Amino acid sequence: MSEILIENLSRRRFLQGSAGLTLGFCLPAVAAGKLNRVATVNTEINAFLKIGADNSVTVMSKHLEMGQGTYTGLATILADELDADWVQVRVEGAAADAKRYNNTFWGPAQGTGGSTAMANSWDQMRKAGASGRAMLVSAAAKRWNVGAAEIVVRDGIVSHAGSGRKASFGELALDAAKETVPTEVKLKDPKDFRLIGKQAKRKDSAAKTNGTAQFTQDVFLPGMLVAVVAHPPQFGATVRSFDASKAKGIKGVVDVVQIPQGVAVLASDTWSAKKGRDALSVEWDDSKAFKLGSDEILARYKEMAKKPGLVAAIKGDTTKTFASAAKVVSASFDFPYLAHAAMEPMNCVVQLKADGCEVWNGEQFQTVDQGRVAALFGLKPEQVKLNMLYAGGSFGRRASTQSDYVLEAAHIVKAINGKAPVKLVWMREDDMRGGYYRPLFHHALEAALDSSGKLVGWHHRLVGQSILTSSPFESVMVKDGIDHVSVEGASNLPYAIPNLLVDLHTPTDIGVPVLWWRSVGSSHTAYSTEVFLDQVAAAMGKDPVALRLELLTEHPKHAGVLKLVAEKANWGTPLKAAAGERRGRGVAVHESFNSFVAQVAEVTVKRDGSIKVDRVICAVDCGTAINPDNIRSQVEGAVGFALSAALHGEITLKEGRVEQGNFDTYAPIRIDEMPVVEVHIVPSTAAPTGIGEPGVPPLAPAVANAIAAATGKFLHKMPFNTAELVA
């Protein structure tokens, strides 16, 4: 887009985000972007809204679309307040800008994560739409010389009944942009929503079903080279020396350069670059490499778990309670490293220019990466233009606390002195072995029952690496040595237990890079707390739903989704099993990212121990349902994502080397393992929370509890060891 932006500072700020927002309007300019797009004159009404002379409404998305439906959701909110026709609405990713496009929950940083996209944008996008609508109305009132109050806007048409005049948004856009930005706008009464809460169709369906959707992988620039990198076989190893003579002999290979991350082979195309990379002979210096295996890491964690950790949550007196308990139930749980394994392996395009740098990428931490790339090249952040493309999945991986793969691309460009634009392409094996995993965790839990059989004490100890330490968020989210995301879901246990202690060990000598993985801490805490609670219920002789409801007196939203899911799943009625098969129903409820999800899984266990999850019933409370169909879709997907981890997901190390490399050894579920999923949404007028992640945490514990109901065996390790279930 070659738009000329004129900052109109006299215009008052109307969107009070944490970093404020300067509105501007823009002289119309011809959009020169894509070859296949019809050129149109686009007028910027505000930071989130452009209206084209062709009557198109373009919503600028400050959030990455990685599958979770943000483009559609954000556009739905704005378009509803604007009273646009959904057909005229399209969405564009906004170039990185910490001031205009910050995540209002995160201060002056643009970023997508923690299921915050809808929650932090709700007011902002409503106001942006309502403000745009008011400006269109003012422009029409002046043009027609009628009172603004008499003008009606509906489905993209501005009309005045008295004079019979009407105009499209496109016809009014230029005048509207000259109108004063209103200081206050009236937002719709929710009963008047025409798109919110309805079934607005996804805006990216067409492009993603005909091959035209643009991912980073699909970027081609004139003169661009493709880089494939030889990475060290162990984390922390470095290049000692390398011999590139064979690689350079491969047709298409242009250059071979050493970078801090390894050795990069640059070629005219991906296949040549890969052949070149594979032909490299590299000698690695492993003197600082991390050389432990997963088994050794876990053994260390189990030792650490014998001693008290730092206190993350405390209530009452657990020491006294456990000393005087009539019965103590205990269990420990092990969770492996997990790779995100998004379908689009990590990649990034970087081009150095005379006056700055341009990056093409689908990424979650736009302005963090922008700042890091700028620092590497000695530029100011605003000199780095970061173009937001679709991400082919991410699940947290493209929210790199260290900007790892983005910086790798930038380092390659630096190593060749910016002589060509570079597309860094990770092969699947680079992606699988590249680290930034969900951390391996060990949990130990104990519950105390008093002489009347009441649950009076709960002790939960966790051991695992910190994600936030040495990230840009450390100062905010690590307090008194406790990384909030290590204990989330455990330290805020919703159950009314009078004596509770949650403590944490954070090993600092494990050199495996770790990162948030869809639902972060809750990806393991929901499992240990919800499976252990069923184990406690069994010891108490109580029904799992009944016990939870007794303990959720202070948490009506948990109780609400739990009751709903129990009703929809016909909890308590028998499940029929075929001869030789065992069947069971299990439940779990969990809050994450301010959303509440309960799930009931129906599972069949065969004689050989193999498991089939037949059906999962879900109840969700995520506030106002902006797009109910997208909520269902996200929860369906979350069930499959979580089931992959429950059944198969495991990254293991041996002598510091990752043992998995591709989808044969790290196997997400396929269609034949996907259960039937039913999603029920609790009606709500509360502000929307998130739905990208909250469907993940309850799935594995619900399945494990169903397995226990079928077999009597509680599984204490993920992925599940089905050998324990042989009849």
Added chain:
Amino acid sequence: MIKLTINGKAHQLDVAPDTPLLWALRDTLQMTGTKYGCGQALCGACTVHVDGEPVRACSAPVSAVVGRKIRTIEAVDTERVGKVVQEAWRKLDVVQCGYCQSGQIMSAVALLTQNRKPTDADIDTAMSGNLCRCATYVRVRAAIHEAAKALA
């Protein structure tokens, strides 16, 4: 020079004979709808049709597809089954991140071309080579049934 027939059009490509069809499509012809996911025929993101059969382009060297009819996602709507499948995908909003969906659609079109009324078991067999990390499988299944209805 390698001669390939793609979506009914003849192309001359200056690539090594061992180059996988995937990279010839993507890098040489810049037909980027076909995706790289694994390079080992494990994920199906690169599925194209060769003489009507679903083939993983990442593992098919160009030398093996000379003289055969190659069809990619870019031309999927030029035949009725492809168009109907694409419409079903849109009607049910199957996609999430979308990266695997070209491959999913190409596999679904191949299935429905040979079997107008696939059962769930048929769908499992035909589609289990196509990974979707967003796990859109519920809707992939529903969209295939939807397309089958429309084709009936």
